[in-house]
Amino acid sequence: MGTTLHDLSYGLGVAVHPVNLLAGALGVIVGTTIGVIPALGPTQGAALLLPIVFRLPPATGLIFLSGLYMGAIYGGSVTSILFNIPGTPMSVASAFDGYPMALKGHGSRALAGSALSAFIAGTACIVLFTFFARPLAEYALTWGPPEYFSVMLLAYAALAGLEGGSLVKSSISVLIGLILTAVGVDIITGMPRITFGSTNLLAGVKFLVVVVGMFGIGELLRAAEENIMTKSAVKAKVRIADIVGALREMAGYWKTFLRSTLIGFWIGVLPGTGATPASFVGYGLAKRFSKNPEKFGTGALEGVVAPESAASSAEVGSLLPLVTLGIPGSPTAAVILGALMIWGLQPGPLLMIDHPEIVWGFIASMYIAATLSMILNLFAIPLWTQILKIPFTVQVPLIVFLCYIGGYTENNTLFTMWMVLVFGVIGFLFKKFGYPLSPLVVAIVLGDDTESSFRRSLILSSGNPSIFFTRPVSLFLLLLALALFLFPLVSPAMKKFRKRPAASARIAKESEAASPAPPLPENVQVDGSKVEGG
Amino acid sequence: MRTGQILMALGIIAFAVAVMVQAVDVGSRWVDGQAGAGFFPFWLGVLLAVCGVIALVQAVRTSPAAAKFFHDRTGVMSVVKVTVTAAGMLVLTYLVGFRLASIAYLFVYLRFIGKHRWPAVIAMSLLIPISGYYLFERVLQVALPRGIIEIPYLD
Numbered sequence: 001m002g003t004t005l006h007d008l009s010y011g012l013g014v015a016v017h018p019v020n021l022l023a024g025a026l027g028v029i030v031g032t033t034i035g036v037i038p039a040l041g042p043t044q045g046a047a048l049l050l051p052i053v054f055r056l057p058p059a060t061g062l063i064f065l066s067g068l069y070m071g072a073i074y075g076g077s078v079t080s081i082l083f084n085i086p087g088t089p090m091s092v093a094s095a096f097d098g099y100p101m102a103l104k105g106h107g108s109r110a111l112a113g114s115a116l117s118a119f120i121a122g123t124a125c126i127v128l129f130t131f132f133a134r135p136l137a138e139y140a141l142t143w144g145p146p147e148y149f150s151v152m153l154l155a156y157a158a159l160a161g162l163e164g165g166s167l168v169k170s171s172i173s174v175l176i177g178l179i180l181t182a183v184g185v186d187i188i189t190g191m192p193r194i195t196f197g198s199t200n201l202l203a204g205v206k207f208l209v210v211v212v213g214m215f216g217i218g219e220l221l222r223a224a225e226e227n228i229m230t231k232s233a234v235k236a237k238v239r240i241a242d243i244v245g246a247l248r249e250m251a252g253y254w255k256t257f258l259r260s261t262l263i264g265f266w267i268g269v270l271p272g273t274g275a276t277p278a279s280f281v282g283y284g285l286a287k288r289f290s291k292n293p294e295k296f297g298t299g300a301l302e303g304v305v306a307p308e309s310a311a312s313s314a315e316v317g318s319l320l321p322l323v324t325l326g327i328p329g330s331p332t333a334a335v336i337l338g339a340l341m342i343w344g345l346q347p348g349p350l351l352m353i354d355h356p357e358i359v360w361g362f363i364a365s366m367y368i369a370a371t372l373s374m375i376l377n378l379f380a381i382p383l384w385t386q387i388l389k390i391p392f393t394v395q396v397p398l399i400v401f402l403c404y405i406g407g408y409t410e411n412n413t414l415f416t417m418w419m420v421l422v423f424g425v426i427g428f429l430f431k432k433f434g435y436p437l438s439p440l441v442v443a444i445v446l447g448d449d450t451e452s453s454f455r456r457s458l459i460l461s462s463g464n465p466s467i468f469f470t471r472p473v474s475l476f477l478l479l480l481a482l483a484l485f486l487f488p489l490v491s492p493a494m495k496k497f498r499k500r501p502a503a504s505a506r507i508a509k510e511s512e513a514a515s516p517a518p519p520l521p522e523n524v525q526v527d528g529s530k531v532e533g534g
Numbered sequence: 535m536r537t538g539q540i541l542m543a544l545g546i547i548a549f550a551v552a553v554m555v556q557a558v559d560v561g562s563r564w565v566d567g568q569a570g571a572g573f574f575p576f577w578l579g580v581l582l583a584v585c586g587v588i589a590l591v592q593a594v595r596t597s598p599a600a601a602k603f604f605h606d607r608t609g610v611m612s613v614v615k616v617t618v619t620a621a622g623m624l625v626l627t628y629l630v631g632f633r634l635a636s637i638a639y640l641f642v643y644l645r646f647i648g649k650h651r652w653p654a655v656i657a658m659s660l661l662i663p664i665s666g667y668y669l670f671e672r673v674l675q676v677a678l679p680r681g682i683i684e685i686p687y688l689d
Binding site for chain 1: 538539542546549552553556557559560561564568569570571572573574575578579581582585586588589592609610612613615616617619620621623624627628632636639640643644647648649650658662663666669670676677678679
């Protein structure tokens with residue numbers, strides 16, 4: 001406790017350094033802009049800006065990224081609520097009730113409610129984060145290669161299992177990501193492999209190229225196909241009265257709020273899953289536990305509070321495994337992990353000991369970023385809605401231009417620009433055919449570590465794979481991974497099993513309180529698959 | 535859509551087989567007390583092939599009357615336009631370098647696809663590449679690609 005407070009004040013000292021504060025504010029502004037633009041989400045934004053960010057000192061760059069991260073979450077909700085165009089996948093659920101509210105003329109109250117609940121939940125989770133980070137990192141120091149391999153398998157299993165789409169397609173996405181990292185010179189033996197006879201591929205397929213291509217260009221192609229229209233800005237100005245009104249109404253939803261925050265944080269901490277599933281779970285649970293669920297979808301503030309607080313909590317939660325274990329909790333966290341690696345920092349428990357200024361500066365900057373983005377979002381909304389007026393035909397060449405340069409900076413060859421384009425087309429096809437992209441991104445970031453921890457484990461045990469099952473922590477992680485992976489197969493069966501007693505209970509006119517809630521409501525699986533990504 | 539899904543699954547299987555073959559070439563077995571360079575990729579390839587076959591079976595089983603790949607012609611055309619112009623820019627980069635290519639690309643896209651007005655087109659197609667050039671080449675010291683034909687006075 002004492003050390004945590006000391007660490008945190010140290011981090012605050014780093015974060016409030018004028019240069020870092022400026023970087024944080026700039027990050028929030030850029031992030032909100034990115035969040036508002038429909039074709040760009042926090043993952044693409046962070047990926048596009050990495051070539052610039054990794055030229056800054058690590059502490060400053062990370063603060064910029066955390067500002068961007070927070071800003072993008074807020075920005076996505078603005079367009080989701082006002083125009084029913086979710087700027088980011090995680091804000092899709094906010095539109096369910098936010099847009100009807102805007103149609104009824106309560107847009108300002110919805111925006112105030114969304115910003116406030118994201119801020120309060122985010123802050124609460126940053127506190128949780130602060131207290132869990134050090135113990136978890138210290139515990140993780142006792143881990144060996146087998147535990148690391150198992151926890152990475154857990155990340156892949158959670159991604160495949162909780163993604164919501166087809167289990168086979170998610171698995172394919174993970175496997176392709178892992179294979180892509182194997183391309184090029186093998187780190188352990190120094191042998192070139194899987195180069196398809198091309199000398200250009202000897203340097204390997206870099207994650208930046210894949211992310212910029214698949215998310216930048218791929219998302220652009222999808223937006224082009226769906227012909228996202230730029231809509232004229234509607235009038236929305238948040239006044240103090242809206243904030244007070246929203247706060248007063250939210251006080252009545254404290255149970256929903258608490259539930260969303262805790263479940264969101266937990267989903268975020270699970271390696272690989274981020275804010276998008278959390279927002280749907282938050283919404284689904286709020287509806288399920290509500291006394292009058294029929295009001296959801298017609299413009300209830302509770303339907304904005306629930307997904308917003310869950311998404312914001314998950315975003316903070318997903319940074320916990322990133323900082324302490326080096327395992328990203330969400331696709332955006334994966335991009336941040338990629339940035340750390342470019343700086344030559346190996347994320348994991350040792351990072352906290354070797355570079356406390358970076359870790360705690362990052363954590364403290366999340367507090368500052370959360371505050372800055374709430375202020376910006378509440379009072380600069382008329383400004384952000386103007387961004388939507390930028391015609392799509394201007395966005396396209398600009399984003400393509402940035403993607404090319406972004407990919408190029410990876411190793412300064414024209415070949416990488418072609419790879420960006422090719423991965424863009426592949427990403428578009430993946431999306432079209434229902435293959436989720438986030439498992440691939442996480443796999444490509446973790447691929448090298450997965451392989452080396454696997455091979456080092458086998459060297460430890462002289463080739464005996466039982467090392468993964470005989471070490472208790474590793475076994476526990478593997479079992480958890482198996483459970484999460486099989487979850488989509490088991491949950492429909494569980495639902496059927498539960499429906500029967502529930503139905504008979506209704507006939508017997510018994511109280512429904514006895515029937516427990518399934519872990520994920522139905523709409524998560526349906527909607528989650530559609531909106532994966534960004 | 536069904537044909538597309540089948541082709542996608544076949545493509546994945548082909549990729550998996552190609553990976554397996556290449557992995558065997560560099561040694562996918564246990565050598566000198568450790569796994570060979572191809573060991574991990576080989577088994578990933580095997581798993582990918584298995585998943586690809588399952589995806590193929592699932593695709594074959596869907597009804598052919600399922601949703602079409604593209605909703606309408608406009609959708610196809612805008613995807614083609616974005617892709618072809620983006621590829622065209624890279625070909626041009628190969629010939630005349632990134633700076634000129636990006637100016638030409640923005641100009642063509644904004645004027646002939648975006649149909650924006652001349653002043654806006656000229657302003658944007660000069661401003662974006664030049665500020666990008668300044669930021670990356672001058673501030674961040676990234677040498678952007680040169681072409682076969684470079685016009686010297688642009689430096």
